[in-house]
Amino acid sequence: MNRGTRASTIGVGIAFGFLVTGSGFGNYTIIHQALLLRSWYLFAVFGSAVAVAAAGLALLRHAGTTRYGGLLRLPHGPARRAQVYGAAIFGAGFGLTGTCPGGAVAMVATGGLGGLLVLAGLVSGMWLRGATARPAAGQQAQGNS
Amino acid sequence: MLKVFPALLPWWVAGPALGLCVAALYGLANRRLGVSGAWLAAVVAPLEGWRGERWRVEFLAAMIGGALAAGMLGSATRLTGYPVLSRIVPAAVLLPVLAAGGLALGYGARCAEGCTSGHGLSGCAAGSPDSLAVTAVFFAVAVAVTFAAHALTGGAL
Numbered sequence: 001m002n003r004g005t006r007a008s009t010i011g012v013g014i015a016f017g018f019l020v021t022g023s024g025f026g027n028y029t030i031i032h033q034a035l036l037l038r039s040w041y042l043f044a045v046f047g048s049a050v051a052v053a054a055a056g057l058a059l060l061r062h063a064g065t066t067r068y069g070g071l072l073r074l075p076h077g078p079a080r081r082a083q084v085y086g087a088a089i090f091g092a093g094f095g096l097t098g099t100c101p102g103g104a105v106a107m108v109a110t111g112g113l114g115g116l117l118v119l120a121g122l123v124s125g126m127w128l129r130g131a132t133a134r135p136a137a138g139q140q141a142q143g144n145s
Numbered sequence: 146m147l148k149v150f151p152a153l154l155p156w157w158v159a160g161p162a163l164g165l166c167v168a169a170l171y172g173l174a175n176r177r178l179g180v181s182g183a184w185l186a187a188v189v190a191p192l193e194g195w196r197g198e199r200w201r202v203e204f205l206a207a208m209i210g211g212a213l214a215a216g217m218l219g220s221a222t223r224l225t226g227y228p229v230l231s232r233i234v235p236a237a238v239l240l241p242v243l244a245a246g247g248l249a250l251g252y253g254a255r256c257a258e259g260c261t262s263g264h265g266l267s268g269c270a271a272g273s274p275d276s277l278a279v280t281a282v283f284f285a286v287a288v289a290v291t292f293a294a295h296a297l298t299g300g301a302l
Contacts, residue, residue, distance in 0.1 A: 013207025021215035023159035048160030053270030056168025069175025086256025091286025093249030112226025121247020
């Protein structure tokens with residue numbers, strides 16, 4: 001791993017953590033109001049983030065290469081059944097806790113200690129999936145994001 | 146309606162800046178930004194006896210640092226955690242529900258191979274069909290579960 005990739009990973013990580021926290025992803029009330037479709041703030045954040053990222057990735061596709069990481073590789077694959085089931089289970093957890101793997105970090109960082117319990121459940125759930133899935137699935141899961 | 150909103154970054158600042166994070170991590174390092182993969186590599190991989198990618202661990206540490214900075218600078222609200230829930234739901238119910246919800250998040254994210262960031266932001270921005278499907282499903286289920294909780298508590302939640 002060269003110095004450039006490392007510095008950019010850390011720089012983006014700091015910015016991402018700051019912005020996720022600053023945009024209320026760690027705030028139960030904001031997430032809950034969004035999921036009750038009473039507030040559009042979060043959807044506006046999310047939608048504009050995807051739009052800007054998509055525009056950026058379109059430019060990168062055109063260039064075809066990255067600064068420190070060689071030729072650009074973007075994900076592109078069909079939805080598999082396990083992914084869709086997983087998404088439904090994830091959605092239930094999202095609705096119950098009003099947070100997600102990144103949001104829980106922001107919650108804890110702003111003093112919401114309930115987020116620690118969610119994070120403990122999160123890593124336990126990942127471990128449980130690894131323990132119950134067939135060995136092949138465990139290997140595949142290493143490529144997770 | 147929510148008095149906390151003015152304390153937050155405006156959506157047109159936070160959203161585009163988050164989008165730039167996704168594009169920057171691809172454009173600089175050729176990596177998909179994702180938080181559940183970072184948790185997997187940092188915490189679950191050692192438990193299972195394999196080496197998680199080091200950059201994911203570094204990303205998670207950096208993200209926690211950024212989140213703490215935002216928390217201390219007060220860009221986020223102090224009305225966080227579960228103040229509403231803990232008034233309505235007794236702790237004996239709330240704590241197991243939060244743990245179970247967390248379990249579902251982790252189990253589901255590993256099956257789905259990504260979460261709100263890896264699929265919702267990065268994968269959707271790349272236009273990957275699996276990410277679009279996963280994101281549509283988890284948002285739909287989250288909205289349905291939230292409406293169900295709202296109905297079951299007589300509108301208290």
